[in-house]
Amino acid sequence: MTDQSNAALAKDTLLDIEQLCVVYRGLTRRPVQAVADVSFSIARGSTLALIGESGSGKSTIARAIAGLGPVESGSIRIDGMELTTARDRAAAAGAHGIQIVFQDPTSALNPRWPVWQSIVEPRLRERLDRATQRDIAADYLGRVGLNTRHMDRLPQQLSGGQRQRVTIARALVSRPKLIILDEAVSALDVSVRNEVLVLLDALKKSEQLTYLLISHDMSAVAQLATTVAVLYLGKLVELGPATRVIGQPAHPYSRALIDAVPALNRTARQELPHLGGEIGDPAQPPSGCRFHPRCPFVMDVCRRDEPLLQSHHGGDVACHRAIEINTASSNS
Ligand SMILES: Nc1ncnc2c1ncn2[C@@H]1O[C@H](COP(=O)(O)OP(=O)(O)O)[C@@H](O)[C@H]1O
Ligand SMILES: [Mg+2]
Known part of the structure; x- marks a missing residue:
């Protein structure tokens, strides 16, 4: 790769995570390695x-990433700025344009504050007068499809969908670069969920955002994602363009996850047997490939050696048998 294309690549990368490890240490339990050597990057304007x-x-x-939980080792950079070494990691993440929206909007909003106050709260440091604060809140309410009628309501006077729109407005008000959506639409009814997904998609363009989307809802993933990363017991097992990972998942675990959603199994792949067993305990991960106890393709090598992420059809897959099983399934 030339220096020039390296530079172009770097410019296009907003978030870069390298070899991230997270270990939870309790007093009684053995340490839990919840994230093990995870690396990925998110291109500006995309959704991973x-x-x-x-x-x-x-x-x-x-x-x-948001500085709200521990980092054992590894690197998290936004626009080239290292966040893991900051003294106050949450403040550094916020200052460098990272916001997070959680599943439960009720716990994210102060129940005693009217909507406008929750929305402008991240900007109180600017010491704006009250009229300006209300103008800002009104502006951001409009951006999330609400209006000035909602300004003075309390969270409990709003529907679940409206509350989540308020937390999105609150995330937007500090003009972030990256919004992490951690199951942000999962608690909403299907029709409301679709409306909020449409809103998120529109905001991505109008507010020039980049998303890290965490969702167990595969249709939400199919709707928004540019890139898909599949995690199993703290390890990345597959990473690639969304259309490819969803259309032709290469790792047996990705296949099991995606084939469980009938609407996504468009190519009528031969279905894997339903994923049995449980995800297991990251405090005592299985030897070799962490997925091996549940894998229908398991062989000795899988129990013994940990598979590394390797290039495969425009993405990366960590499976000893990826080439073999994908050739076999495309022939069948
Ligand atoms: N604060 C914590 N202390 C100890 N273990 C934790 C803590 N938070 C999460 N874990 C463990 O880390 C693993 C990953 O959890 P989590 O990141 O919440 O997974 P996910 O969001 O994919 O459901 C789980 O085994 C969970 O029990
Ligand atoms: Mg979770």
């Missing part, structure tokens, strides 16, 4: 979806 069963480490990665 992080998928994997509950317990795979998605929120741990989200909290590490």
Whole structure:
């Protein structure tokens, strides 16, 4: 690669995560390595979806990036700025344009504050007068599809969808570069969820945002993602363009996840047997490939050696048998 294309690549990268490890240490339990050597980057203006069963480490990665959870080792850079070494990591993440929206808007909003106050709160340091604050709140309410009628309501006077729109407005008001959506639409009813997804997609363009989307809802992922990263027990097992990972998942775990959603199995792949067993305990991960106890393609090498991420059809896959099983399934 030439220096010039390296520079172009670097300019295009907003968030860069290298060899991230997170370990939770308790007093009684053995240490839990919840995230192990995870690397990925997110291009400016794109949406990277992080998928994997509950317990795979998605929120741990989200909290590490936002400075709200521990980092054992590795690097998290936004626009080239290292965040893991900051004294106050949460403040550094905010100052460099990272915001996070969680699943539950109720706990994210002060129940005693009217909507306008929650929205402008991240900008109180600017010492704006009250009229200006209300103008800003009104502006951002409009951007998320609400209006001045909602300004003086309390969170409990809003529907779940409206509350989540308020937390999105609150995330937008500090003009972020990256918004982490950690199951941000998961608690909403299907029709409301679709409206909020459409809003998020529109905001991405109008506010020039980049998203890290965490969702167990594959249709949300298919709707928004540019890139998909599949996490299993703290390890990335597959990373690639969304259309390819969703259309032709190469790792047996990705296949099991995506084939479980009938609407996405468009190519009528031969279905894998339903994913049995449980994700397991990151405090005692299986030897070799962490997925091996549940994998229908398991062989001795999988129990013994950890597979590395390797290039595969425009992405990366960590599976000893990726080439073999994908050739076999495309022939069948
Ligand atoms: N504060 C914590 N202390 C100890 N273990 C934790 C803590 N938070 C999460 N874990 C463990 O780390 C693993 C990953 O959890 P999490 O990141 O919440 O996964 P996900 O968001 O994919 O469901 C799980 O095994 C979980 O039990
Ligand atoms: Mg989670």
